[in-house]
Amino acid sequence: MTTRLRILDDGAWLSVDDTRRVSVSELWRLDSTEFCDCDLADLVVENFQAVGVDGPIVEVRVYGQCITCGTKSTTGWIPVGRIVDGEFTDLERESVLSAHSEG
């Protein structure tokens, strides 16, 4: 069975199988030199731009702002959850997240 992944309400949230899973306004610690010059970006998620999968991992690209340095941009692919036996489980997004390098 395929998992339905969608970004809805103009980028407000990520829907997985018709259930809201991840919303804007989360604050992520992002380990990505591509986003800004900070060692760890402190990213306010303002808008979801795209969703994809890499094996069992659900990834998104988001528009947001690093509140340490002020950079505003779109991220590379960031893992936010995992599909196990057809069920979505959150990744611990309070801890450090890393972007996929090919962005």
Place this chain on the structure above:
Amino acid sequence: MPTDVENWKSEVYGNEIREHLFRFAEEGFETIPDDERDAWFERFKWWGLYHQRNGQEGYFMMRIGTPNGVLEPGQLRVVGEIADEYARGPGTNPIFGESYADFTTRQSIQLHWIQLSDVPAVFEKLEANGLSTQQACGDSWRNIVGNPVAGKDGQEVIDAWPVIRDLNETFKGNDDHSNLPRKWKVSVTGSADGSGQGDINDLAFEPAYKEIDGEDEVGFNVRVGGGLARNEPRLARDIDVWVSPDQVSDVAGGLSALFRDNGDREDRYNARIKFLVDEWGPEQVRETLQEEYVDFELRTAGRDVREEYTYNTGEGERNDLIGVHKQKDGTNFVGLNVLVGRMGADDVLELADLAEEYGSGEVRLSQRQNVIVTDVPDEELDDFLAEDLLEHYSPDPSPFMRGSIACTGTEFCSLSIVETKNRQVRFARWLKQHVDLPDDVDEFHIHLSGCTASCAQPQIADVSLRGMKTRKNGEAVEALDVGLGGGLGDEPQFARWVTQRVPVDEVPGAIANLIESFAAERNEGESFRAFVDRHDDEELDAFVEPEETDYEDPMMHNTKMTWYPYAEDDGMDASPPTPADD
């Protein structure tokens, strides 16, 4: 590839959504198939129902579209009764209570906590009284805006109300125009004050004179492609067309069809017509309209009255419609300030009584979230103005009260980053108590939007506030970006974002300091907007100077991670269950 939304729309959209909506209402929320929820919630918007944010599953915002903000006699009471009976949920707002109505920046009305099972009853009552939610949200013709006192205003060039009514009748429920690539916002203004705010709409008709067979005729110039959302604000662009009132419908329909056929359906972020106008330029819009969408020769633009615009300009007369104004027929309209556009259901009902007692029963809504009681004769005026209710909804409010606009924010909205309405009320009260404007300045507009969608129109205020976050003593807190010097008028201008990420509890102090610098350093008689104009961003940033004061903000934490920002136990785990069907 078309988006999911486009695929859903091509299956079921427009009027036919209604029968499904009613079926689900009857059979129960849980009968919406699990794998069709996203699709149905997207479609329900077309009928004015917008699912509230996470933590509030099964509750909807309902928008009632009132063309030009006109509520005919009796209709305000209906809105009050519906709010009182149906717009109640598990959350109680500490300032506004258990049930209330919001008057919006596009002259509509929003109710919250609506349950699907109540929709047929609410629709029946609305429709029996000439009101509707049709196309209030979704990808179609939205509520048409304009000068709310059209037909009555002493300053009018042409009465736009019959034109608006005709457009509304023609394009609501019209299958040829019901499925557009994105929302379609139309403004038709007949007064010389600019109160229709055409510049920030997808399509604007503005009053203009044209010489035809040696005679000056009154009609409208046409502008296309304005809008504020997504860090991509645009002013509507002049396509060099003048239309007589009886051609408005053909040209509006032509442009709506042009948008339908040419707007981007593969990328919703690029779908608004403002982006098509960017790509094509106004000349190509005009050519395409002429060649493919109208069957008469378009005239070139006429002589407009833009230099007379005052509304939301930040200087001169009539920046809003608050206060007592003369109508053409010798009676008066009285604009009352509704702070952040929200009115408790009891107050709505009381105002409906007063409008009947002193006026004709009619009220109208402005784009500054205020309400206007019309048709009050001179001899009734003093008694009306002495009513207790008008102490709260004042015709002569403090500049900080009358200048405040706020969007929905984290209370209900999925896109929001911060709490808005309650915060703006607290800001306004604090500023009223602690800050003095120079004596000759009696208007000061502060607009607060919870995110970049810009529903509160922040870019056209003296002080623009937009939701962000920051860290304060290591803790993540809600914050606001501060922009300055926006306004409409002959030469409209968007605010410049000069100071980023001010923690919310330091914003009132920042505004107080800014106003202090303005008062000290302005030229004689200089408006705030002009003052901002002659300073660079760095100088302005220095004036803003965030500071803690005795202002307290109980909503500093991430209010979006709550189920309801003001609940005692506000954690997501305490979310109310999806309402049971009754």
